[in-house]
Amino acid sequence: MRRLCTVMMAIGLAATGGSAFAQARAKLDRFADGLVSLQGRFEQQVYNVDGSLREQSEGDLAMRAPRQFRWQYRTPYEQVVVADGSHVWLYDVDLEQVTVRRQADEEAQSPLVVLTDPASLDARYEVGEGGRSDGLDWLSLTPKEGDDGFREALLGLGDNGLERMRLEDSLGGRSEIRFSGWQRNPDLDAGLFRFVPPDGVDLVGDVDSLPDIRPIED
Numbered sequence: 104m105r106r107l108c109t110v111m112m113a114i115g116l117a118a119t120g121g122s123a124f125a126q127a128r129a130k131l132d133r134f135a136d137g138l139v140s141l142q143g144r145f146e147q148q149v150y151n152v153d154g155s156l157r158e159q160s161e162g163d164l165a166m167r168a169p170r171q172f173r174w175q176y177r178t179p180y181e182q183v184v185v186a187d188g189s190h191v192w193l194y195d196v197d198l199e200q201v202t203v204r205r206q207a208d209e210e211a212q213s214p215l216v217v218l219t220d221p222a223s224l225d226a227r228y229e230v231g232e233g234g235r236s237d238g239l240d241w242l243s244l245t246p247k248e249g250d251d252g253f254r255e256a257l258l259g260l261g262d263n264g265l266e267r268m269r270l271e272d273s274l275g276g277r278s279e280i281r282f283s284g285w286q287r288n289p290d291l292d293a294g295l296f297r298f299v300p301p302d303g304v305d306l307v308g309d310v311d312s313l314p315d316i317r318p319i320e321d
Contacts, residue, residue, distance in 0.1 A: 124232035127240035127260055134264030135221045140167045143285040145174075152275040168219035170206065171296040185298040190313065192298040201300045203308040218265065233257045239266055 142165045149157045162176040176182040181196040186206055193202040217224040224230060224244075233241030239259035246253075259267035264285060270278040300306050 123235060123240065124242075127232065127242045127258075128230070130240060130260035130264065131242060131258065132221070134260070135218050137288070138168070138219055139288050140291050141165070141218060141285065141287060142289050142291065144283050146281045146283075148279045150277040150279075154277075157276075164215075165291055165295050166215060166219055167291055167296060170216055170220070172215065173295050183298070185296060187296050187298060190309070192300075194298070194300070194304070198305075199303065200305045200307065201298075203306065203310065203313065205309050205312055237267075 142163070144161070144163055146159070146161045148159050151157050159179070160176050161178055162174065164172065164174050166172040170186060170188050172184075172186045174182075174184040176184075183192070183194040183196075185192045185194075189206055191204050191206050194200075195202075217227070227248075228244040228246060231243045231245070233243040235241065237259065239261045242258045242260065243255065244258070245255055253270045254273045256268060256270040258265060259269070266282055268278075268280045268282075270280075272278075
């Protein structure tokens with residue numbers, strides 16, 4: 104099943120890694136400082152346990168403080184993931200299916216939210232030093248409670264802020280995401296973070312928790 108992969112990881116901070124950790128954390132703090140909204144592009148690769156490439160995708164993303172986000176997959180399959188602050192919606196265009204969940208159940212699996220809510224970073228994750236490679240300083244994050252849908256992940260930070268993410272799940276699968284074209288604090292249309300299921304699609308999931316989302320007929 105094609106699924107949105109979300110992102111982050113952690114290792115204990117070694118005594119010899121203090122300066123590297125401080126440098127990576129400073130880059131993250133600078134990137135997140137004063138951040139209210141964020142827009143950019145992504146390329147994602149998903150790997151099997153044996154390291155073979157399973158799928159590639161690309162698209163656009165937008166975020167707005169404190170908990171709204173939108174992932175728009177353009178290729179190879181059109182898929183939309185929207186968090187409106189109370190629910191998370193996943194629309195698979197090819198399958199003509201919308202899956203919905205309460206955001207309280209789903210947001211722990213969306214660690215990018217810490218960019219627009221930095222205070223949640225240390226509250227939700229053990230943050231450690233991930234070394235330096237590919238010209239980037241890496242932070243590692245480990246969920247403090249459960250596995251948050253992933254076992255560990257890394258944030259790769261460069262001069263332009265967050266550039267890459269790596270995620271490993273509990274079964275050994277791996278996802279890598281590259282970000283580009285960041286726009287800080289753009290004036291985002293509120294409609295980006297609202298989702299109404301199209302007519303004719305199957306709606307599954309936590310449907311009982313939804314308000315009346317259907318237009319009123321005259």
